[in-house]
Amino acid sequence: MTADFDVIIVGSGPAGVSAAFPLVAAGKKVLMVDGGNSPAGELPRQPFLAAREYDQEQWKWMIGSDLHALGMHDAISPKMRVPAHAKVFSEFNAANYINSENFVAIGSLAQGGLSNAWGCGVARFSSAELEEFPCLPSELENAYRLVAQRIGISGPKADDLSDYFGLDSWSQPPIAMDALHEHMYSRYEKHRQSLNGTGFRLGRSRIAVLSQDLGRRQGCNNQGNCLYGCDRGALYSASTDLAALKLFPNFYHQTMVVDALRQGDGHWLIEGAAGKQVKSISGSRILLAAGTLATTRLALNALQLQQSVRLLSCPTAAFVLCLPSSFGAARHTGFGLGQLSFVLSLRDDIHVLGSTFATSGLPISEFVNYLPLRRRYGVDLLKALLSSCVVGNLFLPGNLSDNHVSVDGTGALHIKGGFKEETGELLKTAGSRLRKAYAQLGAYMLPMSFTPAKAGADIHYAGTLPMRINPVPGETGSTGELFGLAGVHVVDGAALPLLSEKSHTLTIMANATRIGERLAVGYHCA
Structure with missing residues (x-):
């Protein structure tokens, strides 16, 4: 047949x-x-x-006609609160009989x-x-x-991460950085030798985002709407x-x-x-x-x-950097995804990759709950502070995860998450070394902002x-x-x-x- x-x-x-x-x-x-x-x-x-x-x-694309964003206040990522993305994430676990611990x-x-x-x-x-x-x-x-x-793909033709990413020969020019990232990168060029000696390297992020038109898709115009959806198809x-x-x-x-x-x-x-x-x-x-x-x-x-069977995922963490030289400056619209990336060598066999992002495309509500202040005063503080801040993330290799999956007699998939014993200490070391490296770039990690995530939050499965x-x-x-x-x-x-x-x-x-x-x-x- x-x-x-x-x-x-x-x-x-x-x-x-x-x-x-x-x-x-x-x-x-x-x-x-x-x-x-x-x-x-x-x-x-x-x-x-x-x-x-x-x-x-603006409530239509920030909150949604069904108040989607308000019902997703516990979501691990701001992407999951965006009304335009509601159908991207909905119903997956139920439809595939997946449960997790x-x-x-x-x-x-x-x-x-x-x-x-x-x-x-x-x-x-x-x-x-x-x-x-x-x-x-x-x-x-x-x-x-x-x-x-x-x-x-957009990215530079040569920098300290060219060999690491290996994509420069196929890339369009990089998307323009904002003033905060320009400042950090100029400081890096002055301190490159000492920073490289500590295992820290910095370069432009390589991203699947157009800086020039390709087919019917248009290049990025730096309007800062990356989180909410690009009407140009650049992403x-x-x-x-x-x-x-x-x-x-x-x-x-x-x-x-x-x-x-x-x-x-x-x-x-x-x-x-x-x-x-x-x-x-x-x-x-x-x-x-x-x-x-x-x-x-x-x-x-x-x-x-x-x-x-084993499931690999990347242990991850997030942090916030403040550049005091820009405190109180006006916020300016700019590119909302990774602008600069870093590689940090913790050991010969363990490297950390991370990127930093502008805060200009994020609502203040994404930050206010993390301040030890009442919401009213937190909003006032962040209005002045966020123009001098960038947010960052980092990822460790997947072999430091300790996740396992299995199916039961009903066909459901069970996931039990965890990390290798050494992972917590490696994340702590990464946070400490990044704090020192970025200080040389004029960027200071905000106290208590370095936050490791739960297993699986990286979504690198x-x-x-x-x-x-x-x-x-x-x-x-x-x-x-x-x-x-x-x-x-x-x-x-x-x-x-x-x-x-x-x-x-x-x-x-x-x-x-x-x-x-x-x-x-x-x-x-x-």
């Missing part, structure tokens, strides 16, 4: 669309399914600070997945990191290039690629939350809810790109593997079904094919054999592209 499709891809996020392009180009009949949520809502049309002052209907579990049922509301940080894994991958480095090198050129989202894929006559897209995989008459079946109906669709091959958590649940249930040269049950081969389930391939973060401190999205996309290319030319499809 002939399958309905040559390939079915579960998920339309960065991994899914990246795997789809080479398959569709090769003429394969491809179906992509996702939860169907469409990010919607009002977007600001003026520069952020101007809109905050003059837009009489001491772990922040986040995913998306939206078209384009979590790339609708991400930080856009990108990096290549180093040669040493890629040694863990069961493929030729040249395969990933070519895939990195294809993805970078498709999505658009990359996989939903843009999904729209491009829909132009191919052999590509099909359908709303469906996949509940299970079944083997049929010489092919595979996906089963799940499509609206109010339960459907079953067949494919010669299934590519799982539903996000690490949902993919892991589907794979472990299909394997009937109830043993616990990976490694549950790692690729190996010689896989065993619960692992995958060089094309992401699950051991014991011929024809089922994992192409998202679940297949990564390691998770460094770097953003892993670009590597996920490159690996998915590589697997798509291999399946397009090296395997027979019905």
